[in-house]
Amino acid sequence: EGRRRLSEVIASNAEQSAEALIEFVTSHLNANDEIGHDVALLIDAYAQELRDSPIGEQLAHTHVLALGQSGQFPEAFTSLSNLRSRHKETGEDPLLSAILDILIRDAADHEFLKYAFLHIASAPEILSVETRIHAAERLVALGFYEQGEYLLSINPTYPKNTRTSLLKAEISIELSRPHEALAHLFGETSKRAQFLRARAKSSLGDFSQAYSIYSNIGDEMNSQRTAWLANNWGALIQDEVPIFGAAARVSQVALDTSTELDGILERSALAISESQGARQAIEDLLNTNPSLIIDN
Structure with a gap:
């Protein structure tokens, strides 16, 4: 209802139309609705x-955000560049952070990476701290672990919370620093934290502990x-576990190696049967998905 009334004011081309237009865009941004x-x-x-009016600068800022919210990122960054050429920002740039937050949330991977390395990595x-964390999360999700770590290292006063701890732990694991990952996970008890802790333990060769956590x-x-x-x-490994259970059973079989002649035919037949079972278990292991048996 509020948006409908704003639309009516905008359409009236009255004195309040510009203000109504700003409020209209702001409501869509807050609700993450398409523009x-x-x-x-x-x-x-x-x-x-x-x-040249007092509201002109605010309209220019809103225009940049509206372009981003409507998915027009090249135009949004061009408009922002033109705006910054007239008004230099000193210190933190809230408008750049805001348009990058939209980019991080909505842009396709290739478009995100293009502007991420152009605008995020350069300065x-x-x-804002929140924008850097958002950017680091998406970079890590796309496999750019060193770049994500760099963003988190800009300001050592990042909030110490579960979100940043898990992100730093994941980066440490991917960069082959499992001990550091375990330090980041200290005191964390969520399922995601447990999963990362198991990955770190596995990287350290502590497979029994990793098995227990998983x-x-x-x-x-x-x-x-x-x-x-x-x-x-x-x-x-339990007997009933697919693929691995058969191998576990084979490994625990104790063959009768008696040299007594009595019962030799029965023992030979049993040994042949066990051999066939072992061969089948090995073939099943070799034919299974390598990701099940190879530790990354």
Whole structure:
């Protein structure tokens, strides 16, 4: 209802239309609702017309945000660049942080990376702490661990909370620093924290402990894989576990090596049967998905 009334004021081309247009865009930004291209064009028109008035600067800022919210990122950054050429920012740049937050949230991977390395990596110190954390999370999700770590290292006073601790732990694991990851995870008890702790333990070769953690959080695939890699794998893997269970059973079979002639035919037949079972278990292991048995 509020947006409908704002739309009526905007359409009336009255004195309050420009203010209503700003409120209209702000409501869409707060709700993360899509904005049409025509809205951005209308704001630009008002911004040009009222550029020398007190509201002109606010309209110019709103135009940049409307372009981003409507998915027009090249135009948004061009508009921002033009705006900054007229008004230099000193210190943190809230408008740049705001448009980058939209980019991080909504842009396709290729578009995000293009502007991330252009605007985020070039001067991260002018971005808000929250924007840097958002950017680091998406960079890490795309496999850019060193770049994500760099953003988190700009300001050593980042808030120490579960979100940043888990992010730093994941980066440490991916950069082959499992001990550091465990330090970041100290005191964290969430399922995600447990998963990362198990990954760190696995990287350190502590497969038994990793198996225990994976089992506790119900991650069957990783628990089976780490059990298989543990020194005491035969004791950890249950008989009913697919693929691995058969191998565990074979490893625990004690063949009768008696040299007595009595019963030699029965023992030979049993040994042949066991040999066939062992061969089948090995073939099943070799034919299974390597990700189940190879530790990354």
